[in-house]
Amino acid sequence: MRRLKFCALAIAALACMARPALAQQILRDAETESFMADMSGQLVKAAGMEPKNVQVMVINDPEINAFVAGGQYVWVHSGLIAQADNVNQLQGVVAHELGHIEGGHIIRSGEGIKEATSVTLLSLVLGAAAIAAGGAEAGMGIMGLGQQAAMTKFLAFSRGQESSADLAGARYLSKAGLSGKGSLEFFKKLQNQEYRLAIPQDNSYGRTHPLSGERINVLREVYSVDPAWERPVDLALEQRFERIKAKLIGFVSEPTQTLQKYPETDQSMPAHYARAYAWHKSAYPQKALAEADALLAAAPDDPYFLELKGQILLESGRPKDAVAPLREAVKITNQPLISVLLSHALIATEDEANFAEAEQVLRLAVQRDRENPFAWYQLGVVYERRGDTPRAALATAERYAMMGEHPMALRSADGAMQGLKPGTVDYLRAQDIAMTSRAAIEQQRKKR
Template sequence: MRHKESKSTYRNNGKPGIGTMKLIATLLLLLSVTQISLADSNDSPLPTLGDYTSGIVSPDQEYRLGRAWLRQLRAQAPTIEDPLIYDYLTHMLYLLASNSDLENPNLVLAVINSPQINAFAVPGGVIGLNAGLLMHAQSEDELAAVIAHELAHLSQRHFARGQEYNQRTQWVTAAAILASVVLMATAGSDAGMAALATTQATAIDQQLRFSRNNEREADRIGMQTLVRAGFNPQAMPGFFERLLKNSRYAGTIPPEFLLTHPVTQSRISDSKNRADTYPLKNNTQSLEFELMRIRTSVAYTREDTSAISELETNLKENKTANKEVTRYGLAYAYFRANRYDDALTTLAPLLIKRPNRITYLYTQASILMAKSDYKGAIRVLEKGLSFSPDNYPLSMAYAEALLRNNQPLPALKVVKQQQQAKPLLPNPWYIMSECYGKLGNNIGVHEARGEYYFLTGRLEKALEQLNYAQALAQEDFQLHTRIRNRLMQIKRSANDLKL
């Protein structure tokens, strides 16, 4: 991640388009999370490690499957690595998870570079959110409602329960298809094909009905999580209803969220009735939500100049509900347009008002780095880290500022701490490889690159880099053995997508 992150982290980087990933995501959802539920979701007990589903797919298998799927996602879909966005959404995710029915909330977040509205959960604790969700949610409560819904899919282990149902019912469909083939041989191809089509249609209809049951169950459990975490339960039906209405009025293809999460008026009514049973909760709008929302919106504006013009007008003519948020959006738009002095001037009043706000300090440091004022950026980041040690966005920016200021050793120390705290993130490994390069540690360069490639789903490149490292470590038996063992471990991980 280079520190033009404000632009590069929202780019495709040559990966397949989101249309391709929509198909992949839809197929995965049909095969996993929203696939199948139990017939009576309202009375469904929480699965335990000793239940039948755990015999079909163990939690350990789900964990490995989810991590392998995440690596493949990074290899095939454009993702956003903006540390501020990631950190905000991760905090939201864990706040909700701590109030959910998840027994072991070992979660990892993927933010998809798409302005469309969508979210998904993958077995093993992977939660995916499109950046568009952050732009289109009108409140933090609505954002929380979607995340709580996805967490419910995980806590109820819908994937494992789907596998259980498949094992119990697969023979019925297979026998019916076999009967259709026999019918084709005896009564003619038309009759046989008609029977085969009917059998397949029935199987698909059963899956859709179970999927709808899953969605209702996720609504119910998710709303409980939402309330426990202090959010407004009315946000869940409100968000779903607005999506449904907007898609009808637009007369176009519905949002991805509606394609992967079937929403009906009946389901919305059920959700409304359930929300009415809880006390009314009117939360004040979260400043950090608004800041991340406008940061994302500015990043998705096609032309930086159009974003600047609109924000300048809104700020000058007082056409904004929150001047502070609009001012931040304008400073960020100036930054993206390489108008660094304007960006700093616009940001300055916000830093006077809230001198310790991490979002403002990180943005200030990013602008200073873009101006090649690395020492100035280091001072800003050290101030932030003095009251928020180990903060992920500040630490990553600090490591990069140190590195650019020709201080690779302290930079390496900082980024190593982040890698150990967040072992599933690829970006710390990327910066570590650059640190090792400046230190002349070629083994470290290849090891770090290998881990980066592995976490981003490029297995062959990962193995290639680690083989280079192993060859260079011939004289160090302990290091050579460690790298060899890691090579074997990565090779075995190729089977993690198989249950």
Template sequence: MLAMVILTPLQASRADISDLFKDFSLKDELELGRKFSVLIKSRMPLIEDPEVVSYINDIIKRLQTDMKPQPYKFEGNVILDNSLNAFAVPGGYLFVHTGLLLELENESELAGIMGHELAHITQQHITGRIAKAKKTQLMGLAGALAGMFIGGGSTGPGLAVGSLAAAQSAMLNYSRQDEREADQMGLIYLTGAGYAPQGMVGGFEAIRKKKWQSGSTMPAYLSTHPDVDERIISLGDRIRMLPPDMLKRPEDNKRFNRIKTLIRARYTDPKIALRHFDRSAPDDCMSQMGRAIALARLNRITDAADNFDLALACSPNDFLVNREAGSFHYMKGDLDRAATLLQKAILLNPRDYMAFFFYARLLGDKGDIKGASRYFEELLLHLPEDSEIHYYYGRMLGENRYLFKGYLHLAYSALYKNDKKKTDYNFGLANTNAKTPEEKQELERFEAKYQERAEFWDK
């Protein structure tokens, strides 16, 4: 009963879903979210590894445990950037920066910050302000949101598209009341998902600590609110009043630490990553894998192979270790060893699409075009905007004289890499080789995707 008293006072204030949108309709919100997502994907580097992306989306699903039904499907993405940032925008899109993932100590801290951001959506903090600007174009609003959420980060310049968007970003900024409400609702989501409530405070304290170390990495929406200390104190007081069994919930960081290892090894400076892994315990299987990945990036192939062998011996039935070792041996040309490891990774985890990707390439290299195509097509059902999948599939098809599909996939690859020149070039060749009505329809579908990106390329 005490938990209900503490965690539910805002529940009654949630508007009925039919009253939420008023002048700014649900359709408008979903369209704005889609445009914002396209803008971010056309301007910023995203982590495509399904293991990382699915992890974020699994936390979102868990946080929905104590949410009332929502009118949209949440989508999580990971931005390759060292800022301690995460933000959610209307339409259900949530973005987490890799810098935040690497800085936090516990999954509950990450979930606390994500719950706070999701609460900004469920409580209509942005849509309430947008509804007042009836004549504003959605693309301008997408740029304004970009300026609000990322404008101060290392990848932020130029994201506020046009002067209108830049002016609107100030209007859209969260109020102090919005932030307090998001804190409280986020705590409800966090505890409803079974996390330790202390994670909410821990996450914000990590961001606050970073502010004093380097103000430029502070999220703009948080650094502009001087009452963050007061909010942390208020949350701490609320958490201390929760039932003892809730306060004693254990932390489970196994998957969180795996994701951090993967990000650190593959996407940060490999020399710095190697020093980090060298400080780990000798029997830490994940650190052995991370060390091997970093060594491979430094072109220390023999050392990398030795460390992959150690990681496999340490954790022979870990799909991630098998996948990373398999992809390493594929890249160094040992196709037989790679095939064995990648097949095992797929058996251990049929959703390991990165293993699918390298195994598809391997089959293509061995001349099994039909087998490779089946894997590539399966991949594109789950990862339709992955530029690397389109590139290697298109290249394999082109080399085997399937010219229309080859050029079309190369055009998609260039499109999702935001390379307009190569997109136009390969689309022109696909158009030249289109013969059937079905192929003409495929070109029309491509043109629709092209227009989504071109809308922002030209600004």
């Protein structure tokens, strides 16, 4: 029995390798998400998909990596953006990941697991038969070889998918009129990382991905003859990339590291951006505000600089002062994430005269972007303050459902239905959440 349990764990390990964990923190930012959509739009169209249905999102992870994990989402690590030298390198990575989506590789990875599992199970049967016939040592050898063969089969399947995505990404870049230089440059970064880790460069046997050198050799032949090979990067897009890169570094890095990379002698726009976050994280609000004001002096109507100033003021305990710049930023962009920040400032003023505006702003925000737990939390606070307990419970149910807290979502949805008029839009929404949550709870119970 213990041997069979070990083999079952080995099969489970194959399944785990096929899908990345989504345990990292998702970093949501209005400017970054707008940039990602514009940066990838041509590539998404080239891949035969609708840009409105594909999202490129950032997660807080220092590793140089990106992946897809179901749906039409591309997840990019913050470490990858920090290490990219230009927007074309990032486009090369996104093109590759779109190749995984277009090729249905997440769904098809089950095929590789199934084949590997079949080999494993066959080795178990043959090994058990040998043991029963009195050949214990031979039986154990068969089982061990079966495990090795299964892993080899799965790794070969995975490498095939990676090579397919590489070539698909090259097609998308070509069709979008974008150079493949960035893609090769980024693979060279990965190759340097392999050198540092002393990974053997003779072949990629035993790896889920082909070696970067192998990929470079194949793709160089494809990219170098493409008409877009010598095409320069879009200057406006490159400037936006430098901004969001600096902003991201300022947000996720230790302030001392940020200030070393962007010293005060650097008076560029990205440097002001990065230092504003570094000083804010270090609890130097006046220095952070000085950096934000330097940005606004150069571009007084930039909504993201206005957002930055409002955020610093709000999180420094000055919500009343934060309202004006955030309100102006929302007026310019109508971005849901900035709207949520504005509503936070309005509620934090503790002035009931601001609650009606906060509710209006939040309701519009969740209509455009429902996947924001904090927005639902704030909407619940507004409803609770005005005594609308059923809608406060509904907002809480929305928040818990989004977070996967199904028992709490069910409890809140049931509470909301008790106070809402049957047949109304809000009642039907609470009913939907309750039904979905019950089904999820039952499914979890069956898996135990």
